[in-house]
Amino acid sequence: MRVSIPHMGNVYIPFRAAFERLGIDYVMPPANSQRTLSLGSRYAPEGLCIPFKMTLGNMIESVELGADTLLAPGGYGICRLGYYTRVQEQIIRNLGYDIEIIQMGVSEHKFWEILNMIKRISNNAPWHRILSAFRFGLAKLNAIDQIEQIVQKIRPVELVPGTANQIYTKAIHTIDNADDYDTLKRAKADYLGQLKQVATDKQARPLIVGVTGEFYVLLEPFSSFDIERELGKLGVEVRRATFISGWTKFSFFLNPLGINEKSRIHKAALPYLKRDIGGDGWESVGEKVLHAGDYDGLVHLAPFTCMPEIIAENIMPSTRESIPVLTILCDEQIAKAGVLTRLEAFVDLLERKRRAQNEQHKVTV
Numbered sequence: 001m002r003v004s005i006p007h008m009g010n011v012y013i014p015f016r017a018a019f020e021r022l023g024i025d026y027v028m029p030p031a032n033s034q035r036t037l038s039l040g041s042r043y044a045p046e047g048l049c050i051p052f053k054m055t056l057g058n059m060i061e062s063v064e065l066g067a068d069t070l071l072a073p074g075g076y077g078i079c080r081l082g083y084y085t086r087v088q089e090q091i092i093r094n095l096g097y098d099i100e101i102i103q104m105g106v107s108e109h110k111f112w113e114i115l116n117m118i119k120r121i122s123n124n125a126p127w128h129r130i131l132s133a134f135r136f137g138l139a140k141l142n143a144i145d146q147i148e149q150i151v152q153k154i155r156p157v158e159l160v161p162g163t164a165n166q167i168y169t170k171a172i173h174t175i176d177n178a179d180d181y182d183t184l185k186r187a188k189a190d191y192l193g194q195l196k197q198v199a200t201d202k203q204a205r206p207l208i209v210g211v212t213g214e215f216y217v218l219l220e221p222f223s224s225f226d227i228e229r230e231l232g233k234l235g236v237e238v239r240r241a242t243f244i245s246g247w248t249k250f251s252f253f254l255n256p257l258g259i260n261e262k263s264r265i266h267k268a269a270l271p272y273l274k275r276d277i278g279g280d281g282w283e284s285v286g287e288k289v290l291h292a293g294d295y296d297g298l299v300h301l302a303p304f305t306c307m308p309e310i311i312a313e314n315i316m317p318s319t320r321e322s323i324p325v326l327t328i329l330c331d332e333q334i335a336k337a338g339v340l341t342r343l344e345a346f347v348d349l350l351e352r353k354r355r356a357q358n359e360q361h362k363v364t365v
């Protein structure tokens with residue numbers, strides 16, 4: 001058995017850590033690229049969303065490298081994600097590869113489903129080794145997400161553009177290669193220290209833009225035109241509520257205890273949307289309502305043909321809580337140049353709005 005898992009941001013790092021600690025034979029697909037998307041789009045049924053196409057492209061790249069067992073998220077929620085693994089398995093078999101896709105449930109009992117899946121692919125490794133490998137993977141994820149949150153703050157105000165991104169890229173590589181807790185701890189402290197040293201404009205008051213939308217495109221930069229880095233280049237500080245380490249903490253440990261991190265956001269969305277509509281549509285509406293007072297604007301990332309985000313997109317303009325929203329559809333048919341032009345125009349609008357508010361404030365005082 002040679003396993004592989006499609007990319008979604010930095011999720012490959014904890015999985016690689018677990019595979020190596022448990023001696024599981026694995027291959028990682030190459031980093032997401034135009035080839036990944038082209039492969040996925042060529043073989044996916046027309047009209048499916050970009051998470052399906054990107055993960056299918058990754059799976060084909062993995063089987064080309066010798067993988068025969070693919071891990072993929074699935075579930076029993078309202079969106080069509082639950083059907084994806086069976087369809088992808090059939091497509092890849094039709095291409096002549098003898099593979100199996102093991103679905104990891106992300107709807108309920110996630111913690112046990114993932115542990116059981118690891119037990120199966122590790123040839124029945126003892127539970128204490130599985131838990132220890134899982135814990136080490138999570139420690140890496142936490143370190144990376146902490147560093148990324150600092151990078152989001154530095155990007156818009158750094159004096160030498162690109163410095164924070166360079167440090168972040170090196171940090172990911174070093175953390176991915178860390179073999180034990182000591183190395184991991186040192187790497188985290190080292191890169192946090194380097195970020196602290198980055199020369200920044202202390203007077204700058206960057207625009208604050210929230211980024212919300214569907215889970216996959218939020219976490220996989222290639223699928224969403226690397227929107228956060230592009231906003232950083234335009235001098236905008238990005239706020240994103242969804243991080244995979246946070247999702248893991250709540251989904252695996254706190255949700256089963258009745259602590260739901262989304263209650264606040266669902267409550268905020270309630271006057272406009274009374275129920276879960278699948279995917280992250282409910283949360284997208286809630287984020288707009290909840291943060292209308294704290295952000296200058298909101299970028300809403302929606303995979304083309306994604307029903308939950310289409311509903312959210314249509315509800316957003318009618319909320320009382322007003323804040324400019326730019327919805328960006330993510331698909332292989334959308335060109336990055338066009339997205340960047342819209343992004344620049346959006347940032348321009350937010351700057352003018354802020355200037356007008358400042359003028360008004362001066363007049364009032």
Ligand code: SF4
Nearest residue numbers: 049079081279303306
């Ligand atoms: S939420 Fe939307 S984009 Fe995500 S898997 Fe479901 S349909 Fe596709």
